[in-house]
Amino acid sequence: MVKVEFLGPIAREPMEVEAESLAELSKRLYDEETIRPWLQKCAVAINDVMVKDPNHPLKEGDRVSILPPVCGG
Amino acid sequence: MGEMSDMELYEGPLNVKEIFGRWLDEEAESNYGAYIPFVGTIRAEDGIEALSFDIYEPILRQWFEAWQARAVERGAKVKMAHSIGDVPVHTSSYISAVFSPRRRVALELIDEFVEDFKANAPIWKYDVIDGKRIYAADRSTPMEGAGVLTGGLKREK
Numbered sequence: 001m002v003k004v005e006f007l008g009p010i011a012r013e014p015m016e017v018e019a020e021s022l023a024e025l026s027k028r029l030y031d032e033e034t035i036r037p038w039l040q041k042c043a044v045a046i047n048d049v050m051v052k053d054p055n056h057p058l059k060e061g062d063r064v065s066i067l068p069p070v071c072g073g
Numbered sequence: 074m075g076e077m078s079d080m081e082l083y084e085g086p087l088n089v090k091e092i093f094g095r096w097l098d099e100e101a102e103s104n105y106g107a108y109i110p111f112v113g114t115i116r117a118e119d120g121i122e123a124l125s126f127d128i129y130e131p132i133l134r135q136w137f138e139a140w141q142a143r144a145v146e147r148g149a150k151v152k153m154a155h156s157i158g159d160v161p162v163h164t165s166s167y168i169s170a171v172f173s174p175r176r177r178v179a180l181e182l183i184d185e186f187v188e189d190f191k192a193n194a195p196i197w198k199y200d201v202i203d204g205k206r207i208y209a210a211d212r213s214t215p216m217e218g219a220g221v222l223t224g225g226l227k228r229e230k
Binding site: 008022025039040041042043048050054065068070071072 | 214
């Protein structure tokens with residue numbers, strides 16, 4: 001299981017998901033209506049490290065953060 | 074919160090004069106020839122009473138540390154402070170500064186640093202209108218690496 005947390009304006013509680021890669025997790029998230037509209041615009045961190053590979057492997061206990069578009073200042 | 078590093082986070086508006094004054098004192102003997110401060114002030118527009126901010130601190134710290142390293146390579150130093158939560162109009166939510174031996178590096182660095190801050194610092198902005206927080210979706214930018222979730226979907230089709 002990996003823990004997925006949604007940051008900032010994505011109004012959604014953290015969820016636990018069975019997934020062995022980011023691509024597999026993507027499919028699961030795509031099935032969630034409240035999350036789907038965000039997916040294309042979001043960046044991802046695994047255990048607080050930003051990742052760029054859509055097929056990045058996931059392991060038991062990973063914490064995946066979903067980061068929507070930003071605007072500081 | 075606060076004074077642990079060159080990046081400071083505060084609940085509510087920043088005490089701009091105190092922070093800039095303290096930064097000036099901290100570097101008084103560092104032999105920097107240029108100190109360029111930037112102040113972001115909340116403007117009254119579109120009926121907002123405040124802006125409000127969420128921050129994801131672990132990634133913000135990494136982003137900032139990467140910029141510190143870039144500044145050091147050029148003999149310079151960057152500092153910043155940002156607010157968390159509500160910040161009323163006509164007060165400040167973001168300040169930053171560059172110190173460098175010479176002005177040219179400082180002028181270039183403050184430009185790059187503030188622009189990249191806008192594009193990639195993990196901070197989310199909301200308008201506060203009638204006490205309600207509304208995500209500033211149209212002013213927000215996808216971070217570098219955004220789309221990694223849909224990239225995987227496309228590749229498998």
